[in-house]
Amino acid sequence: MNAPPRLKPHSSHWGVFSAGLRDGRLVVEPHPGDPDPNPLLQNFPDALRHRARVAEPMVRRGWLERGPGKDDRRGRDEFIPMAWDKVLDLLAGELARVRDAHGPGAIFGGSYGWSSAGRFHHAQSQVHRFLNTAVGGYVKSVNSYSAGASAVILPHFLGPFEAVSRRNVTWEQVVAHSEIVVAFGGMALKNSMVASGGVSQHVERRSMLAAAARGCAFVNVSPLRDDLPVEAKAEWIAPVPGTDTAMMLGMAHTLLSEGLHDDAFIARHCSGWDEFEAYLTGRADGVAKTAAWAASICGLPAETIAGLARRMAGKRSLIVLAHSLQRAEHGEQPIWMAGVLAAMLGQIGLPGGGYNYALGSIAHYGKRHNAVPSAALPQGKNGVTAFIPVARISDMLLNPGAPFDYDGQRMEYPDIRLVYWAGGNPFHHHQDLNRLRRAFAAVETLVVHEIAWTATARHADIVLPTTMTLEREDIGAAPTDPLMVAMHQVAEPFGQARDDYTIFADLAERLGTRDAFTEGRDARGWLRHLYAATQKGLAEKGLPAPSFDEFWEAGYLTLPQEDDDGGILRAFREDPEGAPLPTRTGKVQLSSPTIAGFGYADCPGHPAWLVPSDAPAAERPLWLVANQPATRLHSQFDFGGHSNGMKRRGREVMRMHPFDAAPRGIADGDIVRLFNARGACLATAAVSEDVRAGVVQLPTGAWYDPEDPEDAQALCVHGNPNVLTRDVGTSSLAQGCTGQLTSVEVERFTGNLPPIRAFDPPG
Known part of the structure; x- marks a missing residue:
């Protein structure tokens, strides 16, 4: 009897596996060394040959x-299949047209x-x-959807992101x-189960x-109770969403008024105390x-707020903030106020x-850094200086030439003629999808x-089918993970799919820049080249440095x-004069003359409670x-097995408190309609006391599936x-x-239940 074939090593953002x-x-x-494997790995089997895959250009x-x-008509037009050579000729011609007529600054990457x-294959x-290398550059985006506000505010008051x-x-x-660890926004395992690289x-x-x-x-x-x-x-403390800054201010006032704050740390390690104290005390x-x-703002007892501050004083206390806090209007404020x-409390460092x-x-996050470098593909030099904050894509496309603010700069949106999207799905990341x-x-x-x-693919003009990670070779590596993985190819490409590198190399050839893009290497040659940096780093430390073939x-x-x-932060705490922070004053900035000088009404020169404009109202x-x-x-x-298996009645699950479900006649398992002036969606209700009353929770990531694409x-x-x-944007500072x-x-939805067509190829 033949033994089953040996499983091959591979890696994903949610875990190493075979x-x-x-x-x-x-x-x-x-991987057998993982103490808490991620069930997201079980999305792979059904996804590999799913009907949702793109089979041909x-x-x-x-x-x-x-x-x-x-x-x-984008998003509701039909598609015509085309041979690879013909579609690449067509695309190369379009890239050349835009570059020559409008310059590379008319292309958004x-x-x-x-x-x-x-x-x-990143x-x-x-x-x-x-x-x-092939076009001369592109308009880029900066920061991320996850941490757009924090990436800008942190350097102003504490240090680089x-x-x-x-x-x-x-x-x-x-x-x-x-x-004591106080986690604003929690530390949900669903988030820490994933990591880039x-x-x-x-x-x-x-x-x-x-x-x-x-x-x-x-x-x-x-x-949400299960955010830890x-x-x-x-212990679960559930303030009104978006009011964390007010809660922290109340805690800070308690520390100050009861003499529980660390005067010595503030005096030696901080600047801007007088301005902040004037705001805090009124x-x-x-x-x-x-x-x-x-x-009165947070919907919590005052003693809960004051009591938490008292419990933190004099202890080894750690304040943690989830990305979620700054993914909201005035998202800079809780990040700064927590600092x-x-x-x-005098605990920093x-x-x-x-x-x-x-x-x-x-x-x-929360892990040691590797002592040797790992693989990273050089991206070349961008000949275009224009950029946008990543979450301002719709603003840019709808308002070419319009001014916008960003971190003290007054900028203009570029006039984009061609958008080239490879990797990512803005119909997941972006807001107000109808816009x-x-x-x-x-x-x-x-x-x-x-x-x-x-x-996103359905809204494109040209769709090029690419390989899934299992259908190609690569190197899995991350700066804070000690295991580098040789990602072997596990399956043949689906249909006519090609990897991005092959597609770009062939496009570059049509534009006369193949050598500049490939540097004469095929994909395996690049893996050898990228691995060499790690091999050299090991050898320099006198450690075993296996060859690429051995690895x-x-x-x-x-x-x-x-x-x-x-x-x-540790170095600064121990020697604030010898190891200053990379802020304007070299210290923790409790207020910032720089930000105050920008004159932004929605982001003043110290952390502040600013009332959100999109808070609940009667309608x-x-x-x-x-x-x-x-x-x-x-x-x-x-469309993977694990994701699909956790839906109910084919739809994403929305949680709500019994207090809110009962007057609406909503029972567990009902199909519900969520709506406001911007749009509406269906979901399956789960009635749960793990959600604060007055709050409903619906996760992102269900593929956008309009009932009538013409609407x-x-x-x-x-x-x-x-x-x-x-x-x-969060504010004029970070956008x-x-x-x-x-x-x-x-x-409660009472009409005829529309079918799910999100995973069907376009007709």
């Missing part, structure tokens, strides 16, 4: 017949970094390298030192279990930010104490590389890691929390909450995504 085909069926097994009929131009754990790097999030407090420190060990659950067993208290400040796992034994505006004041609160932005929001549809109708040409028929045969390579030194009385899903990464493999305000029958969310919170009404 995979292979047995009797025509994909088998996936987690396709061109939209209207674009093919009428040529480039604005067209509101749209992408997102989550397409693959592989460091070579779609964002591939498309940017191609546009830089990476230093404050990735090189700070580790899980080892929490286990050994933390006495792959993750070999999910340590968060066992770390919280160990810390709690030692006596560390965890506090979950969130409208049961292993943390967390000397500046006549309103003292007491716990009682905060209670001020940590400074008042201590092992297991102080402030760690986004610990628990992704698997790379996004109008934005995509405004360009002359939209090109998309995709493995499957996402809504590839072994499948894995364990890398050395650096000491757990606490990064710039939309409920807060909607549109958070990250637990059954997939963003919208990836929504500009079409009902999404599948449950995509971004038909409801607002497409506005980040505000997709986490909006206001809606919910009603």
